[in-house]
Amino acid sequence: MSPSSPPFIRGGLALGLGALLSLAAAGCTASLGPAPASLAADRPIVFGRVLVLLLGPTTRWYEPQVEFIEVEHRQTSARFRLWLQSDDRTFRLNLPAGSYQVTRVQIHEGPHVSMADFTATFEVGPDSLTYLGTWRFGLESPRYGRMVVLSLRQEEGEQAEAERELVERHPFLAGRPVVALLPEPASAQTRLYEVRPYPNLPRYFMRHWW
Secondary structure, eight states: OOTTSOHHHHHHHHHHHHHHHHHHHHHTEEEEOSSOSOOOTTSOEEEEEEEEEESSOOOOSSOOEEEEEEEEETTTOOEEEEEEEESEEEEEEEOOSEEEEEEEEEEEETTEEEEEEOOOEEEEOTTOEEEEEEEEEEEOOSSTTOEEEEEEEOOHHHHHHHHHHHHHHOGGGTTOOOEEOOOBSSEEEEEOEEEESOSOOOHHHHTSOO
16 A cells, blocks of 8 residues: 555555454454353353442543453463443353463443453362352542552352352252352452543544544
8 A cells, every 4th residue: 555545545444454353353252241141050150249449539420330351261271251341240151160360351431441451360160160259349540550459359148149149040050069269369459551542632633544
């Protein structure tokens, strides 16, 4: 493509390449809903709760929500994306047995989207029903160098409620033994990177193709 090519052609090629890259990335990650209508009884099941809250004041109109959490199967490098789209939600899903690492989380605050990388790990047994506890994401006030704190906790009352809801929706799991296992480390703090809207360009520059 020559430097004199029309702007709309260069822009169209850029958009097309971006779409192809997005499709390629999506093909490498399995997307999982937080509460499927059915679970496979002959495969390991994990369940728990995720919530997010602000640790300080904010001028943004929208409350933060966890869009998704991504975990990676350490033996096969297969990635699974758990879609939550909520500030407080339980999850339950089938995962292959093995060792897992939480790789990243995406946070939404209206049009503002942020990402953070984590390295918490957990194990899933071949025939287990595993309770992963409550995953609490605490966000600092919006600013440069913003941090997010992940706190993992296990309380008897919350576990009992999660088990009750699980059996209520999937009666075939009644009486099945539950393994309570918190990912490690139980707390972590990392940088939260804002990825949209970004870059924050003046309106004049946004009207031009580059």
